[in-house]
Amino acid sequence: MSDFNDAVYRNTFRHTSSHILAHAVKRLYPKTRLAIGPAIENGFYYDFDRAEPFAAEELNQIEDEMKKIVREHLAVERFELPRQEARKLMESQGEPYKVELIDDLPEDAIISFYRQGEFIDLCAGPHLENTGEIKAFKLTQVAGAYWRGNEKNKMLQRIYGTSFPDKQQLKEYLDQQEEARKRDHNKLGRELGFFTTVDYIGQGLPILLPKGARVIQLLQRFVEDEEERRGYLLTKTPFMAKSDLYKISGHWQHYREGMFILGDPEKADQEEVLALRPMTCPFQFQAYLTKTRSYRDLPIRYGETSTLFRNEASGEMHGLIRIRQFTISEGHLVCTPDQLEQEFRGCLDLAQYMLETLGLDDDVSYRFSKWDPADQEKFIGSAEQWDAVQNTMQKILDHMGLTYHVGIGEAAFYGPKLDIQIKNVFGKEDTLITIQIDFQLAERFEMEYTDKDGQKRHPYIIHRTSIGCYERTLALLIEKYAGALPFWIAPEQVRILPISEKHLEAASSLAALLRSEGFRTEIDSRDEKVGKKIREAQMDKLQYMLVIGDQEIEQGKIAVRSRKDGDLGAMPVSELIARLRQENDQRLH
């Protein structure tokens, strides 16, 4: 039962670790109040309420105190109390958060405590039997966290840590985290010159540098071409609209905080109020509304490479993952109820094809995002409507045999979603791709088609993206490939390294030839030793390095070195081009 690979044992281990943390904090700072302290995926945390922030040095002191508690080999004992006595115990210890937890427990709940030495904590358990079992641990960071995860509540201080049965495993974990940091797109993407930020431009507004912009252009061409093959019609719609549009769509009522508004909404009767678009839907719908539609016209698939603006709260921006202006492969499919399943499948097939092509297909999970009936603020439509469309979507997902988990309250305000989730290099999950079924906006915008029986009906609308937003996708690609992007999408595919300055001319004509063949080629023209040039090309994560000197010029060949296969020796230029061409065509990584 003490197998650390076993999730139950591991969580018990980490949970006991968090009690040791709380115990140490109470010994050092008795006035600190305790909130909660669970095990999490890679460790544990404990939330504390204390007037002063925990400084870095204090973290070291707490760790030292924890070591003492471990060395004391304290037995961890469970006991239960009736509600009133439990309250009294926690009140006597000055723990108002624990009292609140007890009050919120269901009437028939067993109220249990765990005691180690002089420390007692309200806790459902389970726990290890002795503090001495926690052989290796480390406190990793301090962060703020709202009591009970609600932003209206007090901000507590959360101390994160991790623990292992031995020092070796702890070291391996910390080393692994260190490696992950090296892949972090927010670090590597800046180092490699994909993007940068400027403080006087503002948060969440990255500058895509030539390399980043090139990758996004390549992705965009790929997406637009593939969508054209699949029957999509391209639109180009405005970046902003009058508030009137958003009032029809519901964004004005349900998404206003997320929008950049131009003009003063208070004076809407006197002056124009515009807003930058947070989504493309209401714009693209106008294309549908240009004429009357027959059931014979459906399905209609609209696609657009669409730049969106969302006024994210200031603390939410992160690298290229969460930004205020981004460009997404957006699209809306208008269809009859009969066509819904097939069109939905088509969207998923396209998304999966994209993921496969980028090599991200193994890293994703699927989430069926439903509404939260309790949240009237966020969603439009009746319970009956939601139930009906969620059932429809569930049937489609089940027909497809897709494995998914359910996210309550994660739906868009107008309908349920299938979200394709991906984890970044640190294990944090974000939505990469989303496919949504909308049963409400067609009615709001009076979108109709004439059915076989001559009746006007509202169509279903699928809101979907095929590759997600390009900035986020770029970020995930950088992390997935540690900056060494697959050849077909690499911003610099080939670098030519002349042995000395007198070979620059030969290098230039080779570069011109390769560029005319469509390969993204650069020359390292510095007067440096070739060993150094190769080293730097490797640091820049290049796939192909070509060395050119007297030998090559004499033999009419070129020395080729690839990231994947190492030194390939000298080959004729025609052979090199054939090789590069072949690799370029292998989009499926």
Add this chain to the structure above:
RNA sequence: GCCUUUAUAGCUCAGUCGGUAGAGCGCAUCCAUGGUAAGGAUGAGGUCAUCGGUUCGAUUCCGAUUAAAGGCUCCA
């Protein structure tokens, strides 16, 4: 938006217990040299994020602002 931390040269970072700054890498020039992980010399580059306060004097201390990192909340 909230909590914590941070901001010195293009990059990574020192430093001044308050007297306006330095290293390595990079860059430029010169010398040397063509061959697979760092040849040598010289030089240019900084309103020490911005604004304000304290002070004879602030890059340093204090405050505000802006931006960055990690969380929380929220979301593609």
